[in-house]
Amino acid sequence: VLGASAGRLVGRDGELTRLLGLLDDARAGRPAHALISGDAGVGKTRLVGELAARAAERGFLVLSGRCAELGDSIPYLPLADALREGSTGPAAAPLAEALAARPVLSRLLPDRAADPADGEISGLAQQQLFGAVLGLLAELADSRPVLLILEDLHWADRSTRDLITFLSRVLHRERVAVVGTFRTDDLHRRHPLRPVVAELLRLPSVAAIELGPLGYEDMSDHLTALAEAPLDPAALHRVVARAEGNPYYAEELLSASAHPAAPLATEPLLADLGPAGPPPGTLGPPLPSGLAGLLLARVERLSAAAQQVLRAAAVAGRHIDDDMVREASGLDEASYEAAVREAVADQLLLAGPDGYTFRHALIREALYGDLLPSERTRLHARIAELLADPARQAVPGAAAELAYHCLASHDIAGAFAASVRAGQEAERLAAPAEAHQHYDGALSLWDRVSEPERLAGQGRGELALRSANCAASSGDVP
Numbered sequence: 332v333l334g335a336s337a338g339r340l341v342g343r344d345g346e347l348t349r350l351l352g353l354l355d356d357a358r359a360g361r362p363a364h365a366l367i368s369g370d371a372g373v374g375k376t377r378l379v380g381e382l383a384a385r386a387a388e389r390g391f392l393v394l395s396g397r398c399a400e401l402g403d404s405i406p407y408l409p410l411a412d413a414l415r416e417g418s419t420g421p422a423a424a425p426l427a428e429a430l431a432a433r434p435v436l437s438r439l440l441p442d443r444a445a446d447p448a449d450g451e452i453s454g455l456a457q458q459q460l461f462g463a464v465l466g467l468l469a470e471l472a473d474s475r476p477v478l479l480i481l482e483d484l485h486w487a488d489r490s491t492r493d494l495i496t497f498l499s500r501v502l503h504r505e506r507v508a509v510v511g512t513f514r515t516d517d518l519h520r521r522h523p524l525r526p527v528v529a530e531l532l533r534l535p536s537v538a539a540i541e542l543g544p545l546g547y548e549d550m551s552d553h554l555t556a557l558a559e560a561p562l563d564p565a566a567l568h569r570v571v572a573r574a575e576g577n578p579y580y581a582e583e584l585l586s587a588s589a590h591p592a593a594p595l596a597t598e599p600l601l602a603d604l605g606p607a608g609p610p611p612g613t614l615g616p617p618l619p620s621g622l623a624g625l626l627l628a629r630v631e632r633l634s635a636a637a638q639q640v641l642r643a644a645a646v647a648g649r650h651i652d653d654d655m656v657r658e659a660s661g662l663d664e665a666s667y668e669a670a671v672r673e674a675v676a677d678q679l680l681l682a683g684p685d686g687y688t689f690r691h692a693l694i695r696e697a698l699y700g701d702l703l704p705s706e707r708t709r710l711h712a713r714i715a716e717l718l719a720d721p722a723r724q725a726v727p728g729a730a731a732e733l734a735y736h737c738l739a740s741h742d743i744a745g746a747f748a749a750s751v752r753a754g755q756e757a758e759r760l761a762a763p764a765e766a767h768q769h770y771d772g773a774l775s776l777w778d779r780v781s782e783p784e785r786l787a788g789q790g791r792g793e794l795a796l797r798s799a800n801c802a803a804s805s806g807d808v809p
Contacts, residue, residue, distance in 0.1 A: 362507050397482035
């Protein structure tokens with residue numbers, strides 16, 4: 332009963348005007364930066380989507396990437412995502428030329444062919460990679476202004492956070508605008524992004540844009556615009572009142588109200604999750620039970636096969652590798668395609684040029700949280716088995732993902748070996764903080780595996796020294 336969710340932008344005229352003003356500054360050679368914050372579902376992605384469309388109309392080259400729920404285990408993931416997306420769009424030719432002149436950046440792309448010179452850059456300093464990013468943006472901006480969007484920074488890796496800080500200080504005359512988004516409800520008081528945000532907001536070139544709840548009239552306009560049929564005023568009032576200004580929650584409530592058989596939670600949807608950080612091994616703080624029940628009620632309306640696909644996809648990640656999820660789900664090809672089509676028709680998955688994504692990260696989080704422990708372990712183990720394929724391990728970041736899934740499925744030996752490889756890959760990509768994290772993870776598992784020297788290809792002392800050197804390179808002297 333809801334139309335396409337990407338309808339007219341409602342209630343964000345002031346924020347959009349500020350962002351468009353930053354684009355004007357960037358076009359005039361005054362680099363601009365903005366940090367957009369707000370609770371999950373409040374409309375950050377919708378706002379930057381509108382900004383990207385307006386920027387493209389104004390002749391900007393738009394590069395957009397997002398962080399993944401695996402946290403800080405994969406270095407430079409949003410940058411790689413932005414470069415990959417840009418290399419397949421209208422800016423493919425100039426971007427390809429700029430990347431060809433900077434091999435260290437082309438190595439971030441997942442579909443890059445193997446380069447025999449890879450081994451020659453193991454000692455590349457992180458500052459050189461940052462300089463390559465700066466040079467790339469400056470070269471692209473010579474021909475047309477550039478908008479770089481990095482979403483979901485609450486999941487950003489340490490190296491990406493350092494890169495954003497670097498760009499905010501060294502861009503001076505380039506026609507570049509950098510926009511980042513993050514969830515405020517995920518920023519517990521020990522969250523690593525918190526000090527970065529505080530530091531950035533002290534700079535005069537960085538604008539803070541906080542998205543608060545929408546007002547009653549804006550929420551009513553938003554839902555009325557999305558609905559495919561006239562809305563009952565009393566029902567609309569109940570939805571707007573319960574959603575407490577959160578557009579995404581309102582859309583879910585309105586969708587649920589069209590299916591009376593689906594149980595609606597009676598408790599408030601927006602709960603105080605407290606200052607503590609997320610427990611280890613989870614996607615983040617647990618969803619308020621009312622919202623989780625609401626999202627799962629939508630899932631339960633689907634066929635058993637579609638639910639099976641969504642559960643496998645929730646473990647695999649927000650961006651869905653089609654072949655991997657199909658194999659993990661255990662369905663044959665025809666059943667799988669029918670199940671995915673059903674999930675897309677119900678707007679739980681969105682189809683893109685290179686696969687599928689969950690319409691909202693909260694859908695994935697609700698599905699993941701609802702899995703039985705044995706079910707979760709089994710799916711992690713199956714995905715780890717699929718990720719271990721040599722062809723998939725050639726993709727940047729695959730070793731870190733494999734370590735995550737092995738650990739979640741209690742495969743200690745697999746997690747140990749994958750952590751060592753992930754550390755080596757992070758070193759090769761000039762991400763010493765992530766390399767240190769992976770090496771330390773392997774060291775913590777050393778006594779729990781048999782023949783660790785054989786699995787690691789080195790002794791414990793050598794691995795510890797590599798970890799210490801990476802810590803020093805990242806500035807983590809203690």
